[in-house]
Amino acid sequence: xxxxxxxxxxxxxxxxxxxxxxxxxxxxxxxxxxxxxxxxxxxxxxxxxxxxxxxxxxxxxxxxxxxxxxxxxxxxxxxxxxxxxxxxxxxxxxxxxxxxxxxxxxxxxxxxxxx
Amino acid sequence: xxxxxxxxxxxxxxxxxxxxxxxxxxxxxxxxxxxxxxxxxxxxxxxxxxxxxxxxxxxxxxxxxxxxxxxxxxxxxxxxxxxxxxxxxxxxxxxxxxxxxxxxxxxxxxxxxx
Numbered sequence: 001x002x003x004x005x006x007x008x009x010x011x012x013x014x015x016x017x018x019x020x021x022x023x024x025x026x027x028x029x030x031x032x033x034x035x036x037x038x039x040x041x042x043x044x045x046x047x048x049x050x051x052x053x054x055x056x057x058x059x060x061x062x063x064x065x066x067x068x069x070x071x072x073x074x075x076x077x078x079x080x081x082x083x084x085x086x087x088x089x090x091x092x093x094x095x096x097x098x099x100x101x102x103x104x105x106x107x108x109x110x111x112x113x114x115x
Numbered sequence: 116x117x118x119x120x121x122x123x124x125x126x127x128x129x130x131x132x133x134x135x136x137x138x139x140x141x142x143x144x145x146x147x148x149x150x151x152x153x154x155x156x157x158x159x160x161x162x163x164x165x166x167x168x169x170x171x172x173x174x175x176x177x178x179x180x181x182x183x184x185x186x187x188x189x190x191x192x193x194x195x196x197x198x199x200x201x202x203x204x205x206x207x208x209x210x211x212x213x214x215x216x217x218x219x220x221x222x223x224x225x226x227x228x229x
């Protein structure tokens with residue numbers, strides 16, 4: 001199994017809603033990532049978890065709250081978002097954060113629209 | 116700080132024609148270099164990577180890339196494109212250790228015409 005599975009594929013929410021994005025991998029990877037991608041732009045790193053601990057937060061606003069319940073799961077909790085947060089949110093995993101292998105396995109993304 | 120430049124925003128080629136996508140990087144030492152592909156509405160898939168050794172690397176789907184240190188380039192090539200190659204292509208660079216700071220170029224959109 002070489003897949004990273006993200007749910008939901010599409011999400012529409014209002015600015016007062018609370019929702020969550022979910023990501024799952026069963027490759028035994030110990031590093032997991034959240035990226036944000038706006039239209040026609042490259043992905044931008046948001047968070048990195050290594051061995052279930054948050055190791056990097058790229059100064060992301062607190063309305064985005066990541067959670068790593070176990071080594072296979074990664075959540076992104078959303079609250080009080082703004083319309084400019086509408087984007088494709090990509091989850092990725094790698095064998096190890098410090099590994100030189102460099103290969104990130106990406107999910108298909110969750111397309112978020114904030115009204 | 117590392118950076119990646121993809122000078123071509125959009126390239127159109129005929130099916131069956133050859134392809135070269137350009138990538139230039141800036142980094143103090145030899146970095147790790149990658150090419151990722153993203154089909155519309157999809158996540159990214161790794162095509163190939165360069166760490167060290169042979170400067171011509173082979174990837175999936177018939178792609179190859181050549182690392183040229185003197186030109187700080189890592190161009191992606193394919194001898195004959197297929198309609199299914201239409202996608203966005205991202206070059207990326209990472210420091211020698213750790214991939215959490217993978218830096219992407221701005222991407223090149225490839226259109227294939229019959």
